[in-house]
Amino acid sequence: MNSEDAGASLKNLETAVEKLVQYHLDQGSKLTREELRAMSEGLVNVLLVSKGALGKAAKKDLFRVVSAQWIYESGWGTSKLSYKYKNFAGIKFRKELDHLPGCKSVEYTDWEGTTHQAYSCSTYNDFVKLYWAFLERTPYIGHTRLFSRPRRWLRFIAEQWVWTISGVDREDFPRGRRGDRQYKKAVRDTYCERIFDLMDRPVFKELVKWIDEEMDAPSPEKFT
Secondary structure, three states: OHHHHEEEHHHHHHHHHHHHHHHHHHHHOOOOHHHHHHHHHHHHHHHHHHHHHHHHHHHHHHHHHHHHHHHHHHHOOHHHHHHHHHHOOOOOOOOOHHHOEEEEEEEEEOOOEEEEEEEEEEEEEHHHHHHHHOOOOHHHHOHHHOHHHHHHHHHHHHHHHHOOOOOHHHHOOOHHHHHHHHEEEHHHHHHHHHHHHOOHHHHHHHHHHHHHHHHOOOOOOHOO
16 A cells, blocks of 8 residues: 555544544533544444454445444443453453453453453454454354344344343343243343444444445554
8 A cells, every 4th residue: 555545544544533523422422532532543443453354245244233233332432341451342251262362351340330351452453353253152153154144143142142231121021931031032132123223323334334445444453
């Protein structure tokens, strides 16, 4: 990539980041513009790395669903796990994955006030590799067969990915196994619906369209 191409790519990156910053401000964010810029840069960069990792155009729709999941999980890149630890999916520590380079355990408190051990990643590349390695574990075996049907793919992984969600109360369902199944289905469906709704927002469509078209984006290895 020559200097003119690099300059154009950087300008496009700045435009994407600025639009995200303005989106947060329009939504009433209490964070400063500088804080939002740093967080938005992280989000845009990890999505660029993700696009490079997925590669083929045939996975374009999968890229959109994965991006929406990370945006939802990270609060558009504003969660502490995402902007401080480069963990955009809230992935909790699993001993069988502690061999992954650039990933280590860190303590954090979730929205329910519960303390967990999650991952801290050194680079965006490390996080992307962690995410896909996490899905290669037993609960998610077979998920790759659904790559051509991304929305069904999300419902499949959501069965194990999410166990509680705001707005869905276990007490609203009958006791016993039947109630447990109904509650779990409601949690899964609510999780997926929120991600699908996010995908319909103009700011999301504009962001992924820009990333799709950013043919001269820097190599993923250059992001940290």
